[in-house]
Amino acid sequence: MSKTIKGFSKLAKSEKIKWIAQTYFQDETTATKTLHQYWNNDLKLQQLHDEFIENTISNYYLPLGIAPNFSINKETYAIPMAIEESSVVAAASKAAKFWSERGGFKTTVLGTTKVGQVHFTFDGDPKELTNFIKQLQPQFRKDTASITATMEKRGGGIKDIVLVNKTESLEHYYQLHCTFETKDAMGANFINSCLEQFATTLRNGFREEVRFRESGNNLNIIMSILSNYVPDCLVRAEVSCPVNQLTEKDIDGAQFAEKFIQAIKIAHVAPSRAVTHNKGIMNGIDAVILATGNDFRAVEAGVHAYAARDGQYRSLTNASVENGVFKFWMEIPLALGTVGGLTKLHPLVRWSLELLGNPSASRLMEIVAVAGLAQNFAAVKSLTTTGIQQGHMKMHLMNILNQLNATPTEKEKTITHFKTETVTHSAVIAFMEDLRN
Secondary structure (H helix, E strand, C coil): CCCCCCCHHHCCHHHHHHHHHHHHCCCHHHHHHHHHHCCCCCHHHHHHHHCCCCCCCCCCCCCEEEEEEEEECCEEEEEEEECCCCCHHHHHHHHHHHHHCCCCEEEEECCCCEEEEEEEEECCCHHHHHHHHHHHHHHHHHHCHHHHHHHHHCCCEEEEEEEEECCCCCCCEEEEEEEEECCCECCHHHHHHHHHHHHHHHHHHHHHCHHHHHHCCCEEEEEEEEECCCCCCEEEEEEEEEHHHHCECCECHHHHHHHHHHHHHHHHHCHHHHHHHHHHHHHHHHHHHHHCCCCHHHHHHHHHHHHCCCCCCCCCEEEEEECCEEEEEEEEECCCCCECCCCCCCHHHHHHHHHCCCCCHHHHHHHHHHHHHHHHHHHHHHHHCCCHHHHHHHHHHHHHHHHCCCCHHHHHHHHHHCCCCCCCHHHHHHHHHHHHC
């Protein structure tokens, strides 16, 4: 049977599944049954999920967990996290409890500006183009008035439209660099609609300009698109306490702080460490972004670009000790929304936002940043004390037991055994074999 097909998107859902199961699977019945198991029994809810994207055949579930006890600016939150990695929610919860007893997390939104560009080429005099763009400024605003009206009522809209000359990087290349305030919306559709209208206004204005027609100059619109690099949509999250409050049963506070700061410095100078260091931050951030219906791919791209803004990829977090006070902080770009997109459509997204008190986009930025900072603190604390695998593998133990089809009794006995033993895949297999024999 051919593995290519025409008109797949036009097939009914049942027909799509039948073709896939017959074409790509040895056991058609099992393949079909697996997809059906994850359908929602509520047909209306299933239809809603089916219509989120094209060619839907089932639902792909991720666990939705809760990390409680987050004290943020003296308010307490239970943070929803959608993620499959075993230790993330546990680590976030542990860090939340640790810092709730030491003053909690403090956050500040430093900016909410989002950006986009009209990319185009022009082969004439740059000064003529600069004057032309200045001349067009009122027309840009007039032509987008119908697009911006609702956003302006909410306090947002277009902030600035600036010509950027990029001809040193690429021949004849220019940008209209545009900045926006989108309030509680992530704003992608709003920004892109404005940019496409700017491009139309620019193109039409150029055609009508006599001086350009007479000179024979060419202006060519390449594309109009928002940017996910938002260095001015920035939030700061931090924790601090006297060094002696870092002391725990087996940990000396001063020694811990020194080693912790050294680990952060390593992530500032060694890109190979910084990538994994920042991935740990994104474990927390992505989990909350998914739970709240935001675009984690956009955030990931912008965050990693920000980490390399000086030309070298570095740690996003910082740590210091001054006058006997340990401080750990991060400034990170987060373009988020609490209206639009999935925020009003997906039932669990609505649930998660209500859990957080139906926050504004700015408040959600603060909560998400705290989740990332907490995750990084927990990871670096483990790395510089007990090692990362001790806690991670204990959380991974249940996954191993499920792979081995352990019974409830076997799970209980194995968990009890490994409370005092090192968890490895081979050790668990050996223990299970002993149990079963």
